[in-house]
Amino acid sequence: MKASRTLVLGCLAALCTLFSVPGAVAQTADTILPATDAAKILPDAVYFAGRSATTQLRNATGVHFADGAYTLAVLVDTSGYSSAIQQKYQAYLLTGARLDFAGHQLSPGAYGFGFVANHFVVMDIGSNDLLRVPSTHDAQLQSPRPLQMVAGAAPGQYRLCSGRDCVDFHRAR
Numbered sequence: 001m002k003a004s005r006t007l008v009l010g011c012l013a014a015l016c017t018l019f020s021v022p023g024a025v026a027q028t029a030d031t032i033l034p035a036t037d038a039a040k041i042l043p044d045a046v047y048f049a050g051r052s053a054t055t056q057l058r059n060a061t062g063v064h065f066a067d068g069a070y071t072l073a074v075l076v077d078t079s080g081y082s083s084a085i086q087q088k089y090q091a092y093l094l095t096g097a098r099l100d101f102a103g104h105q106l107s108p109g110a111y112g113f114g115f116v117a118n119h120f121v122v123m124d125i126g127s128n129d130l131l132r133v134p135s136t137h138d139a140q141l142q143s144p145r146p147l148q149m150v151a152g153a154a155p156g157q158y159r160l161c162s163g164r165d166c167v168d169f170h171r172a173r
Helices: 001-021 037-039 085-090
Strands: 031-033 045-048 051-064 070-076 092-094 099-103 104-106 109-116 119-123 129-134 149-150 157-162 165-171
Touching: 031 037, 031 149, 037 051, 037 070, 045 070, 045 109, 051 149, 104 129, 119 157
Parallel strands: none
Antiparallel strands: 031 051, 045 051, 051 070, 070 092, 092 109, 099 104, 099 165, 109 119, 119 129, 149 157, 157 165
């Protein structure tokens, strides 16, 4: 019980960080965060589908938006989950900003996601599918990592990639 309370408090602290605007330094542009910076904000474990999963902080990424909001992603250890969940739950997404994936909006919150059969699938923390959009395989991606965010084709657009499988997104208006 104490471990569950600690996990929930850790996730709440991470979400509070996502929704707060730092007062120290005004940021004038969005910034893609490397794993070391994203890992400072993300919890060591996250809740999904009735279990906790350890995060792989070395495989973390994110965007810090100019207004102080964050969108963060991290690979998770899914070894305690059923094979059906493991197929599509590969990583955790925490966002303090409304996002748009191929015309489908995702509200601020915590989600599980994965790249499955040429699609990007996002689930709520109960493992219910919320959105499924086509993903692309980017053979030209320089130095692909297990999980990364890179700049998209235009300012304010980003790509979330697992290896060379990517999905484009931007902040929804």
